Amino acid sequence: MIRVAVIDDHSVVLAGLKYVLSLHDDMDVIATSETADDICTFYKTQRPDVLLLDIRMPGTSGLDALATLRKQYPDVRVAMLTTSDLEEDVYRSFNLGANGYIPKDARPAEIANAIRTIAAGGNYMPEAIRRIYETRKSVKGLTEREVAILRYIAKGLSYHEIGKQYNISVNTVKIHVRHIFEKLDVSDRTEAVTLAIARGIIEG
Numbered sequence: 001m002i003r004v005a006v007i008d009d010h011s012v013v014l015a016g017l018k019y020v021l022s023l024h025d026d027m028d029v030i031a032t033s034e035t036a037d038d039i040c041t042f043y044k045t046q047r048p049d050v051l052l053l054d055i056r057m058p059g060t061s062g063l064d065a066l067a068t069l070r071k072q073y074p075d076v077r078v079a080m081l082t083t084s085d086l087e088e089d090v091y092r093s094f095n096l097g098a099n100g101y102i103p104k105d106a107r108p109a110e111i112a113n114a115i116r117t118i119a120a121g122g123n124y125m126p127e128a129i130r131r132i133y134e135t136r137k138s139v140k141g142l143t144e145r146e147v148a149i150l151r152y153i154a155k156g157l158s159y160h161e162i163g164k165q166y167n168i169s170v171n172t173v174k175i176h177v178r179h180i181f182e183k184l185d186v187s188d189r190t191e192a193v194t195l196a197i198a199r200g201i202i203e204g
Helices: 011-022 039-046 062-072 087-095 108-119 127-137 144-154 159-166 170-184 189-199
Strands: 002-007 027-033 050-053 078-082 100-103
Touching: 002 011, 002 039, 002 108, 011 027, 011 108, 027 039, 027 108, 039 062, 050 062, 050 108, 062 078, 062 087, 078 087, 078 108, 087 100, 087 127, 100 108, 144 159, 144 170, 144 189, 159 170, 170 189
Parallel strands: 002 027, 002 050, 050 078, 078 100
Antiparallel strands: none
């Protein structure tokens, strides 16, 4: 019997998954939660064979929860269960150690088969998700500082205001912005913000 736990902030999703997976004799949803704020305690208490984890949640996001969980329990088997197919979500999920990426609109049989694959020690990546991951992997990513500066740009802060946030000069901010433009292959702030939101690098 495959023991499954699900964390998703939508109660309807939790109820639906619990019902769908209960139709399979080889798996049992042993626990659900609408928050990942205390992910390590949840996992330690339940010890599922496979944990399904939503990416977009209030409080602790699924990606932050995955990063935290991997540090304390490196052998945990986790699949991201999400509506997102943004490049950055896909890329970060697998770079943080996700064993699978399951779209929420997948057929019930596909979800069940993904869980079986992951429980058996394999990884699950649908072809469409694989293409997104490979595309993103070939592109040089932004540093944490560059992402933070891009968020400030999206909020409309000037270079001077951004510099004050980090106690750095305007010239240094401009250097960071130039690197952002080069990595995203854009020519101005508006284009950078628009592309970053479309790719999931920053929130819209």
